[in-house]
Amino acid sequence: MRKSTLLCAVSLAAVLASPAVAQELTIGVSAEPSALDPHYHNLGPNNAMRRHMFESLVLSDENQRLSPGLAISYEPLDDTTWEFKLREGVKFHDGSPFTARDVVFTVCRIPTVENSPSSFTVYTKAIAGMEVKDPHTLIIKTDSPYPLLPNEASSWGILSATANGVTGDIGFSRDGCTGIDSYPKTEDFNSGKAAVGTGMYKFKEFTRGEKVVLERNDDYWGGKADWATVTFRPITSDGPRVAALLAGDVDLIENPPLQDLERIKSEGFQVAQGLSNRVIYLHMDQLGEPSPGITGTDKNPFKDIRVRKAMSMAINRDAIVERIMNGVAVPAGELLPQGMFGTTPGAEAEKYDPEAAKKLLAEAGYPNGFGLTIGSPNDRYINDAQVTQAVAQMLTRIGIQTQVDAVTASTFFKRRNAFEFSMYLAGWGASTGEMSSPLRALVATPDKAKGYGGTNAGRYSNPEMDAVIGKALATVDDDKREALLREASQMVIEDYGILPLHYEVTPWAFRKGLSFVPRVDQYTLALGVKPAG
Amino acid sequence: MLVYLLRRLGQSVFVVAAMAVLVFVGVYAIGNPIDILISPEADQIEREAAIARLGLDKPLWQQFLIFVESALQGDLGRSFVYSTDALGLILSKLPATLELAFLALLIAVFLGVPLGMLAGLKPDSVVGKSIMAGSILGFSLPNFWQGMMLILLFAVIFKVLPSGGRGDTVEVFGVAVSFLTLDGLAHLLLPAVNLALFKTSLVIRLARAGTREAMLQDYVKFARAKGLRPSRIVLVHVAKNIMIPVVTILGLELGSMIAFAVVTESVFAWPGMGKLLIDSIQHLDRPVVVAYLMLTVFLFIVINLAVDLLYCVLDPRVRLSEVRA
Numbered sequence: 139m140r141k142s143t144l145l146c147a148v149s150l151a152a153v154l155a156s157p158a159v160a161q162e163l164t165i166g167v168s169a170e171p172s173a174l175d176p177h178y179h180n181l182g183p184n185n186a187m188r189r190h191m192f193e194s195l196v197l198s199d200e201n202q203r204l205s206p207g208l209a210i211s212y213e214p215l216d217d218t219t220w221e222f223k224l225r226e227g228v229k230f231h232d233g234s235p236f237t238a239r240d241v242v243f244t245v246c247r248i249p250t251v252e253n254s255p256s257s258f259t260v261y262t263k264a265i266a267g268m269e270v271k272d273p274h275t276l277i278i279k280t281d282s283p284y285p286l287l288p289n290e291a292s293s294w295g296i297l298s299a300t301a302n303g304v305t306g307d308i309g310f311s312r313d314g315c316t317g318i319d320s321y322p323k324t325e326d327f328n329s330g331k332a333a334v335g336t337g338m339y340k341f342k343e344f345t346r347g348e349k350v351v352l353e354r355n356d357d358y359w360g361g362k363a364d365w366a367t368v369t370f371r372p373i374t375s376d377g378p379r380v381a382a383l384l385a386g387d388v389d390l391i392e393n394p395p396l397q398d399l400e401r402i403k404s405e406g407f408q409v410a411q412g413l414s415n416r417v418i419y420l421h422m423d424q425l426g427e428p429s430p431g432i433t434g435t436d437k438n439p440f441k442d443i444r445v446r447k448a449m450s451m452a453i454n455r456d457a458i459v460e461r462i463m464n465g466v467a468v469p470a471g472e473l474l475p476q477g478m479f480g481t482t483p484g485a486e487a488e489k490y491d492p493e494a495a496k497k498l499l500a501e502a503g504y505p506n507g508f509g510l511t512i513g514s515p516n517d518r519y520i521n522d523a524q525v526t527q528a529v530a531q532m533l534t535r536i537g538i539q540t541q542v543d544a545v546t547a548s549t550f551f552k553r554r555n556a557f558e559f560s561m562y563l564a565g566w567g568a569s570t571g572e573m574s575s576p577l578r579a580l581v582a583t584p585d586k587a588k589g590y591g592g593t594n595a596g597r598y599s600n601p602e603m604d605a606v607i608g609k610a611l612a613t614v615d616d617d618k619r620e621a622l623l624r625e626a627s628q629m630v631i632e633d634y635g636i637l638p639l640h641y642e643v644t645p646w647a648f649r650k651g652l653s654f655v656p657r658v659d660q661y662t663l664a665l666g667v668k669p670a671g
Numbered sequence: 672m673l674v675y676l677l678r679r680l681g682q683s684v685f686v687v688a689a690m691a692v693l694v695f696v697g698v699y700a701i702g703n704p705i706d707i708l709i710s711p712e713a714d715q716i717e718r719e720a721a722i723a724r725l726g727l728d729k730p731l732w733q734q735f736l737i738f739v740e741s742a743l744q745g746d747l748g749r750s751f752v753y754s755t756d757a758l759g760l761i762l763s764k765l766p767a768t769l770e771l772a773f774l775a776l777l778i779a780v781f782l783g784v785p786l787g788m789l790a791g792l793k794p795d796s797v798v799g800k801s802i803m804a805g806s807i808l809g810f811s812l813p814n815f816w817q818g819m820m821l822i823l824l825f826a827v828i829f830k831v832l833p834s835g836g837r838g839d840t841v842e843v844f845g846v847a848v849s850f851l852t853l854d855g856l857a858h859l860l861l862p863a864v865n866l867a868l869f870k871t872s873l874v875i876r877l878a879r880a881g882t883r884e885a886m887l888q889d890y891v892k893f894a895r896a897k898g899l900r901p902s903r904i905v906l907v908h909v910a911k912n913i914m915i916p917v918v919t920i921l922g923l924e925l926g927s928m929i930a931f932a933v934v935t936e937s938v939f940a941w942p943g944m945g946k947l948l949i950d951s952i953q954h955l956d957r958p959v960v961v962a963y964l965m966l967t968v969f970l971f972i973v974i975n976l977a978v979d980l981l982y983c984v985l986d987p988r989v990r991l992s993e994v995r996a
Contacts, residue, residue, distance in 0.1 A: 153943055172752045173754065178707070180709075180713070181708070191824070214695055238925050241985060253720065253754040255704075255705070255709060255719060255724075255725065255751055255754075256709040256713055257717060257720065257724075259717060259720075260712055260713050260714065346753070347764065347942030347943075347946060347947065348836065348837050348942040349836070363683065366690075368993040373835060373836075373940040374937065375937045375938060377819055378819070378834065378835055378938050378939065379940075381827055381834045382826075382835055382836075382940070384827045385822070385830060385833070387836070492927045522822070546953075547703075547707060548701055548954075549701060549702050549705065549954065550957050551707065552702035555703075569710070569712050570712075579711065579712070586716065586915075589714030590714075592713065592714045592715050592718070593711060
């Protein structure tokens with residue numbers, strides 16, 4: 139009998155005897171964090187792992203709504219000043235108490251991380267000043283009104299200043315803080331030396347490519363963790379990950395392939411599905427004239443709203459969801475799923491109407507259509523290349539002779555950023571969970587100084603909408619901001635500036651006897667796995 | 672002998688350098704690693720800052736010169752993804768791969784040679800024919816599919832072996848190895864068999880052909896006439912003479928088992944070097960890919976050298992000397 143089966147049997151017996159006895163949980167993940175340093179790499183697997191060990195001031199729940207974390211309240215005192223009241227009685231894994239100084243230390247450290255491939259400074263650069271009023275009250279100043287501050291404060295985990303050798307006060311400055319001798323290095327987190335947070339779990343072991351093992355933090359302020367140890371095993375190939383679950387080697391896996399879900403259920407395992415914050419969309423080159431992927435005309439047809447609308451009407455989103463996504467997706471009418479911050483209640487996906495689309499195309503001066511090549515990654519999003527092929531067939535049906543150029547992600551992003559595609563399929567996950575994220579990145583006019591349009595490779599530009607987004611991003615009042623974001627979202631959808639296709643639904647599979655809470659941000663957290671019953 | 676060794680080393684330095692240039696330029700041409708690594712939320716300013724942090728803002732020739740300069744000092748660069756020393760990262764994965772490759776090699780030799788000789792001695796018997804039929808399967812079934820079937824059979828259906836991963840390890844001279852623990856061996860078995868299947872079939876075919884040929888040779892006839900026992904003829908005289916092609920092929924195959932066990936390592940989530948290579952290529956982690964392939968070239972050269980030396984032992988007629996055209 140194998141060890142894990144034995145363990146399962148032992149722990150099962152233990153549960154029957156007394157529910158409080160130690161238990162082990164093993165999770166098969168599809169991607170491994172590149173480091174355990176919470177500030178090294180701003181990417182999904184790292185951010186998910188971070189949440190177990192390092193907590194943030196503000197928590198982002200499974201629906202990405204904000205709730206108090208290490209801060210029990212966060213209120214704007216005026217447009218540019220925020221007061222964070224910190225939780226008392228919280229201890230780090232080394233026993234040192236959590237105070238406002240640790241927050242300052244953390245914000246000081248974030249820009250100093252060496253060789254970071256994707257820095258967390260995007261979430262701290264708005265902070266202009268920090269002042270420790272008392273050990274559990276922190277004042278944060280921003281340059282201009284900045285409503286996203288609490289949201290961004292949910293993205294970075296807090297380190298202990300004491301554990302990293304700070305004895306006195308820290309003077310905060312954007313150009314380098316005073317009172318800190320040295321910052322911990324990324325390797326120190328991987329070895330566990332510096333992995334001191336306040337989280338529900340603490341570091342036990344990390345072998346790259348093999349496993350990350352966490353153990354229960356018995357002094358956790360928020361109650362007792364359900365598992366004595368949690369092991370994350372990276373199994374990057376889909377088939378073997380499913381096999382590991384079926385063989386009983388792991389208790390839960392993320393991203394099982396959609397076509398295997400029926401089989402997994404039929405073998406007596408459970409599947410949980412949750413709507414994600416990721417929209418799959420088509421973007422169109424609305425600047426180039428002529429545009430590189432268009433043949434049969436020397437004009438750029440995408441500059442005409444009638445052509446854009448015709449294409450949107452030609453796509454049967456329900457069919458894509460049903461046939462290609464096996465029903466595990468939701469047709470999209472906006473850039474964020476219903477119910478999230480800034481969405482318009484009742485916004486529906488475009489109705490499929492190929493006849494009307496043909497008419498509209500003829501009206502726009504293309505009765506015989508034109509030739510088009512759609513760019514697409516083939517290994518980045520769920521069934522991405524197949525979706526693009528389906529779209530191509532649907533567009534061909536209304537007379538736009540469409541070809542697909544599907545390549546691996548590294549090549550796709552290089553070519554997309556060089557504007558080589560007249561139309562491309564891509565996805566966007568709103569990590570802040572509100573409409574400002576996709577609007578600012580995908581459809582706002584590219585503007586380096588403001589940080590707008592970073593991923594707007596269609597170069598769509600609508601100055602009126604830009605103004606509304608700008609206003610929303612400077613409005614601290616939540617209700618007013620949400621109304622503005624709705625307005626901006628409706629503007630771009632009515633203008634067909636971008637064509638949303640569907641929202642991805644993330645599946646998880648796990649053995650009987652567990653319950654799991656799906657998350658909008660697609661993170662797989664042991665914090666959401668509980669013994670059922 | 673010494674001149675021979677020195678000359679071989681000189682040649683290998685040239686090959687390693689040529690490899691480095693090719694791979695460096697090749698990976699550069701595929702794309703920009705930042706496109707893969709950076710969070711989509713990052714704005715243009717942060718994007719440029721990240722590109723500068725990794726030194727990707729400089730022109731290609733300058734990046735290459737920086738690489739050469741530190742390479743000459745023994746530093747092959749830092750991984751873009753993990754921010755650790757590239758060579759150290761690869762070497763940390765080496766023990767896992769080595770134990771897998773050597774176990775597979777042992778299986779291939781100790782299963783392949785006897786079976787092949789048996790098939791060679793009795794080519795027309797049922798046993799001989801079924802061994803050959805089996806070796807065809809070993810050849811032609813895709814490695815990936817074989818691996819999945821092994822998992823399905825032994826892990827999912829019979830539940831006797833684990834489906835993947837490395838299991839318990841113990842430290843020997845500071846190196847974590849798994850073949851010394853029972854749990855580790857259980858984890859090692861399936862991937863090693865998967866990796867060995869193709870090589871075993873290859874060895875069977877070589878051993879069979881060699882045996883059939885050797886059995887007709889004069890020295891075998893003479894030995895028979897002299898009245899030697901058949902077992903001694905086969906186990907000593909024939910076995911020794913068929914080993915040269917087997918050693919040649921296994922030498923080359925060992926290199927590829929160590930460097931490119933990508934499929935097996937992916938299927939069994941084995942934390943070895945092949946897995947690291949494929950991940951690094953996907954992330955365009957140039958320092959790791961370049962260092963990896965340089966190491967691979969070096970490894971092949973060393974193995975070839977070892978094979979040449981082994982020839983001397985197996986066949987005293989072979990002398991190591993430079994062939995001059």
